[in-house]
Amino acid sequence: MPAYEGGAGSDRNDPRTAPPPPRRTGTFASLKVRNYRLYAGGQVVSLVGLWMQRVAQDWLVLELSDGSPVALGVAAALQFAPTLLLSLWAGVLADRLDKRRLLLVLETGLGLCALALGLLDVTGVVQLWHVYLLCLLLGAVSAVETPVRQSFVVEMVGRDQLTNAVALNSMTFNLARMVGPAVAGVMITVVGTGWVFLVNAVSFLGVLAGLLLMDVGALHRGEPVPRRKGQLREGLRYVRKRVDLVVLLCLVFFISTFGLNFYVTLAVLARNTFGGDADAYGLLSTMLAVGTLAGATLAARRSARGKPRPRLLIGGALVFGVLEVVSGLMPSLWVVGLSLIPLGIAMMTFTTTANATVQLAVAPAMRGRVMGLYMLVFLGGNPVGGPVMGWLAEHFTARAPLVFGGVVSVVAALVGGAVLARLPSASASTTRRAREGR
Numbered sequence: 001m002p003a004y005e006g007g008a009g010s011d012r013n014d015p016r017t018a019p020p021p022p023r024r025t026g027t028f029a030s031l032k033v034r035n036y037r038l039y040a041g042g043q044v045v046s047l048v049g050l051w052m053q054r055v056a057q058d059w060l061v062l063e064l065s066d067g068s069p070v071a072l073g074v075a076a077a078l079q080f081a082p083t084l085l086l087s088l089w090a091g092v093l094a095d096r097l098d099k100r101r102l103l104l105v106l107e108t109g110l111g112l113c114a115l116a117l118g119l120l121d122v123t124g125v126v127q128l129w130h131v132y133l134l135c136l137l138l139g140a141v142s143a144v145e146t147p148v149r150q151s152f153v154v155e156m157v158g159r160d161q162l163t164n165a166v167a168l169n170s171m172t173f174n175l176a177r178m179v180g181p182a183v184a185g186v187m188i189t190v191v192g193t194g195w196v197f198l199v200n201a202v203s204f205l206g207v208l209a210g211l212l213l214m215d216v217g218a219l220h221r222g223e224p225v226p227r228r229k230g231q232l233r234e235g236l237r238y239v240r241k242r243v244d245l246v247v248l249l250c251l252v253f254f255i256s257t258f259g260l261n262f263y264v265t266l267a268v269l270a271r272n273t274f275g276g277d278a279d280a281y282g283l284l285s286t287m288l289a290v291g292t293l294a295g296a297t298l299a300a301r302r303s304a305r306g307k308p309r310p311r312l313l314i315g316g317a318l319v320f321g322v323l324e325v326v327s328g329l330m331p332s333l334w335v336v337g338l339s340l341i342p343l344g345i346a347m348m349t350f351t352t353t354a355n356a357t358v359q360l361a362v363a364p365a366m367r368g369r370v371m372g373l374y375m376l377v378f379l380g381g382n383p384v385g386g387p388v389m390g391w392l393a394e395h396f397t398a399r400a401p402l403v404f405g406g407v408v409s410v411v412a413a414l415v416g417g418a419v420l421a422r423l424p425s426a427s428a429s430t431t432r433r434a435r436e437g438r
Helices: 034-064 069-080 082-096 099-122 128-157 159-191 193-212 231-240 243-259 262-273 278-305 310-328 333-361 364-379 382-395 400-421 426-436
Strands: none
Touching: 034 069, 034 099, 034 128, 034 159, 034 193, 034 262, 034 278, 069 128, 069 262, 069 382, 082 099, 082 128, 082 231, 082 364, 099 128, 099 193, 128 159, 128 333, 128 364, 159 193, 159 278, 159 333, 231 243, 231 364, 243 310, 243 333, 243 364, 243 382, 243 400, 262 278, 262 382, 262 400, 278 333, 310 333, 310 400, 333 364, 382 400
16 A cells, blocks of 8 residues: 555655655746745836836936936946945845845835935926935945845745746846836836836835735745854955855956946937937837846746856856947947847846856855845946946947947956866865855
8 A cells, every 4th residue: 555645654754754845847937936926926016117217217317417428327326336335234134134024124215216206307306416316325225135135035945946036037127127118118208207207116015015925934044144243254255265256256247347238328329329219218128128038038947957057157248248249330220129139148148147156156144245245246336337338438439338348248258267267176166065054
């Protein structure tokens, strides 16, 4: 007579002999986890609003500054500058505190920033310095929120599903990136930028609802790190001893700083090179989002094969750089838009692989601090990259930032690949150290 689960003769409920739960597979495997479904559903709503705001904010800055690319670069720099000061400390907080509760506070702050900018705009009193100030406030909250949110993913789905969840996060992000700019372009033309900001403020209710409805008992939480002196330095020392992590973080820094400045380059290209309006900018942003959504979908499918490989990381970076140069040389608005689709695929191959590689390579007690450092190098270079891209566009052509960013990305990929090739044991030692919690 067969032994049924939980019946006589069955040892499946004995933790010493029970097999581990089967690993969920498939492109959308992480959506089988209820907490992650709630999170992803809320993110879809909120991120559509966020992308609408990004387009509206860029366009508002151009309107208030008479089309100055430098003003657009300054706004971007102010929004990302707080990352330099706060993201490392945010990683410390992520290791110490309840990430879900912390996210509830931070998401509320982001919604209030959007509400303030919307009210200033619809009442007709908005000035450029108002936008600059709110960019700074938004950047300060985002600098704390992003590392906490990134390190919260593993708590929702567990280590085995992390690679898939990171890819699905990118799919959600880029689905919103495809819808949001197109909706924003129409709304800006019909009702103006102010109402776009107000819609974004309301959209944060989606992510707040998802966080509140989660089953806290089902989260994969580790032991919180007790508060003590020197925890930030401890995280930096941990990374410094890991050559593989140092190389990866350097690669991410150069590509994100000089290659991923589309918030500056596409707006200027649409307006100043092709004489387009907000709809043209929305078109380019949407075409890039089509590519990034496709790239994230491919990454989710690849996650079933196990942890990402360094070859995929370097290859994605190299192809991205080459395609960015090609996009910068295209002759018309529609041809540029079409070239952004394969560029988006390469971009997501690189970014999702880099994110998952870092999270899987570190000890759980260090994940928040390492992700804080990761987000610092991923976003912290924008205060440098934004003005540089704006200067190139103003003193040369609007195509120059794309060509320059692509060349930098190619060089960074070649150098990073050459260094990693000298570390043949990095992958095995990384896996061992992460599992041992060191």
